[in-house]
Amino acid sequence: MRKQKSSIDKVVKKESEASSFKTEMFTEAIVQNPVLVSTIGLCPVVAISTTLKSAILLSVITYLTMIFSQVLTASLLKKFPQWTRVALYTLCGMAIVAPYMLFMQKLFPEDMIALGIYLPLLTINPLITRQCERVAVKSTVKHAFVNAVSSASGYSAVLIMTGLVREIFGSGKIWGxxxxxxxxxxxxxxxxxxxxxxxxMAVALRWYFKKIDPQYAEELAIHSRTSIKKSRYNKDKTSNEKIDENEPQRFEPNKEIEKDIDKKEEKPELEIKENQVVDQEPEIEKNQEISEKVAAENKKIEFTSQELEELMSKSLDDIINGTTNENQNDVDLGEEVPEK
Amino acid sequence: MQEIDVQKIRQENKQTRDYMIDMLIMLSATTIMAVFHYGIRSLIMVATSIATAVLCESSIDLLRKRNPHRIGDLSSIFTGAAIALMLPASAPIWLAPIGSVFAIAVAKLPFGNARTTPFVPAAAGFAFLTLSYRELVFTYPSVRADVKGLVTGQEGFVSGISVANMLSQKTSIGTGIINMMDLFVGKVPGPMGASCLFVMFGLFMYMLVRRSSEWITSAGFLAACSILAVVFPRVLTGRSISLVMELSSGVLFFSAIFFISDPITSPKSQMSRVIYGFAGGVLTMIFRYFGEFEEGVCFAILIMNALSSYFETLGEKINNRLNNKEYKPKDKKEKKQKKSKNEKDTPKDERGYSL
Incomplete structure (x- = not known):
């Protein structure tokens, strides 16, 4: 499977270098929000973020642990086997959490007592191991840092919002x-x-992406493990279907990129964006146009590159799989209606 | 596309509507007793909570851009009235509306409509109130002869010790109760709609006549409560007195009639309903003996609602054992097919791990 997908990866991963800090932040923090979409690390959010102060204390330490562990894995731990890496992540967390606790006990003694066991439990936060295993192991140091900041900010935003709501309505206070x-x-x-x-909050986010900004609805549904009819959201993008159906688009940098493809793709996107601002078109149309252009370029590259045979074989497989998948989805939706 | 049977939905709505009409007739009897004991203030409380419940449901429907025709179920009126009648008469007027808003916005509408809720919304609302406003919910006023009629403020009431509080402290009968007649009539400090035993027995008999299939669960519930009250009394003076006090105290009889017999959340076969009610009674008495609060009935009912599907299968198994048949679950093959399909459909990462 990995060998077959390598050519499309190269095409897709070109966008990752063009993608700025903003798009990474948007996808990691909002579309793939660790708490609201994929429900990871619920324990401190549910149990202990009862006040704004404790939520901020927790969010600061999530930033520190995430950045430290991901940068360290991207720089040093790539060649270790997987079973040792998972243990090393918790050690990284402990190395940050222990001095942080000693430091904060002098500043906020009462609040640290209220946090109790849940602060040291952050060392085995599943968010850290997940992000390290999925992203930091494969990527460069810079990308790991950006990813750590974005995912930690998504986590801490939820922490702070729940803390604020619970402090206002639960105890009638703000910051004490x-x-x-x-x-x-x-x-x-x-x-x-x-x-x-x-x-x-999860319902509000889902509603936003379903009604107002439907471009990312499919990705959000995939990461929250809900089966959804893909054609419902993807009717307009007919050109880009083959890539969309079979794999969720994750943009990860890869070392093995050919230089010929680089030069051709770098130019048009950013220039077009700047020109389109003058016309003052709505955002959705812009995105559609960009996606169409990218797809058109992809087609050009397919014919120029030498790996045409691989692409052809893959596309046949995709067509076969795609048709079967669609039929199964239709049947499932009919059956999954809850019965009382 | 799935086809929608309009006639089936209309029949189901009519079933809930008929059930709710019966429940509202029964609730009106308890409101009359509340007005008789505590004055017009109790009626104002009931009316405000009903109004907030109906307003909440209709406004949420309008926000979701749907036609608010579901108020015709009358279930929102039932939840509002039931929450208000479980509170003491001296409670502030804003207390019952908060409970009804929680019941409808959190316990009912996220799960669909009145036919599809897994929990009894009124029990959820009362549980929320007990957890958040413990002092206001459990300080009951004493009934006085001169209060009758036109007391609308909160000042006219004098706080008294309720029967449930006496039982929880494990003391013998307090000095306030001399006549057993007061217990039966409901002249004892307690929740304003639920403390009168005569009315409750009357409603129990009414249920036997009108709704015999739902009556069975409440009978099992009360049987379990009474057996445990006789076997393990919390009163020093005698077993028969402990039975009367346990049944008359708090919201036990009220919730036995109105909440656990709810046909939507309870299992459907008769055998499983009896077991369901009996287990619920045992759970409530455990909550009373060892729990933190005086009244743990609502928590027990919420737990039982969550377990109702398990009790349905258990009842079927026992029925088949009695009839010398083997238990065969109906949808086993279909479930397996579903699982295999889902495994194929889950999207996978580049490495082959499912997302």
Whole structure:
């Protein structure tokens, strides 16, 4: 499988170098949000982010541990076998968490007591091992740093929002100061209140991508493991179908990129973007045009490059798989209606 | 595309509507007793909570751009009234609306409509209120002869010790209760709609006549509660008195009639319903004996709602064992086929791991 997909990877991964910090931030923090979409690392969010202060303390340490462990894996740990790497991630976390706890106990002694066992538990946060294994092992140091910052910011945004909502309605305070709520609902400070708030936030995010910005709905659905009819969101992009159906687009840099392809693809995207701002078109149309152009360029490259045979063989396979997949999806949707 | 049976949906809606009409007739009897004991203030509380429940449901429907015809189920009216009647009469007026908003916005509408909720929304709302406003929910006013009629403020009430509080402290009968007649009539401090035993027995008999299939669960529930009350009394004076006190205290009888017999959340065959109710009774008594709160009925009902499908299969197994048949689950082959299809469909990473 890996050998077959290598040529398309090269085409796709060209976009990763053109993609700036903003797009990485958008995909990692919002479209693939670790808590709201893929539900990773729920424990500290649900249990302990009851106030704004504790949420900020937790978010600072997630930033530190994520950046440290991912940069370290990208620089040093690439050649280790997998079973040792997973143990080393927790050691990296401990190396950050232990001095942080000693330092913060002098600044905020009461809040650190309130955090309790949940702060040292962040060393075995599954978010760290997941991001390291999926991204940092394969990528360069710079990309690992960007990815760590973006995913940690997505995690900490959810932490801070739940902490703020629970502090306002659960205990009637903001940062420890009283506001005009005489009878706060203290049930929200329990873990089930955290679950309810996270659920409503996830619904709001899903609604946004379904109704207002439908471009990323498919990717969000894939990362939240829901089976969804792909053609519903992908009717307009007829040209780009073959790449879209079979694999979720993850943009990862790869060392083995041919230089010929680089020169041809670098030019048009950024220039076109700048020119289109003058016309003041809505964003969706822009994205569609860009995707069409990229697809057109991809076709050119297919014919220019020497690997045409591989692409042909793959496309046949894709056509066979794609048709069967579509039929199965139709049947599944009919059956999955909940019965009471 | 799946086809929608309009006639089937209409029949189901009509079934819920008929059930809710019966429940509302039964609730009206308890509201009359509440007005008799605590004055017009109780009626105002019930009306505000009903109004907020209906407003909440219709506004959420309008936000989702749907026709708010589902209010015709009358289920939102039932939840609002039930939450208000479980509270003490001295509670502030904003307390019941908060419970009803939680019940509808969190426990009911995210799961669909009244036919598809896995939990009884009124029980969820009352559980939320007990967890968040513990002092307001469990301080009951004493019933006085001169209060009748036109007390609308919160000042006219004097706080008294409820029966559930006496039982939880494991003391013998307090000095307040001399007549057993007061317990039966409901002159004891307690929740305003649920403390009168005579009315509750009347409603129980009404249910036997009108809704015999739903009556079985509540009968099993009450049987379990009464057996445990007789066997393990929390009162020093005697077993029969402990039975009366356990049944009359708190929201036990009320929730036995209105919540655990809910045909939507409870299992469907008769045998499984009896077992379901019995297990629910045992759970509530465990919550009462060892729990943190005076009243743990709502938590027990929520747990039982979550386990109702398990009790359905258990009831079928017992039925088949009695009839000397082997238990065969119906959809085993279909489930296997579904699983295999899903495994194929899951998208995979470049390395071959499923996302």
């Amino acid at each position: 100061y009283n506001i005009f709520i005489n009878h706060p609902a203290t049930a929200l400070t329990n873990p089930f209140g955290g679950f309810i708030i996270i659920g409503f």
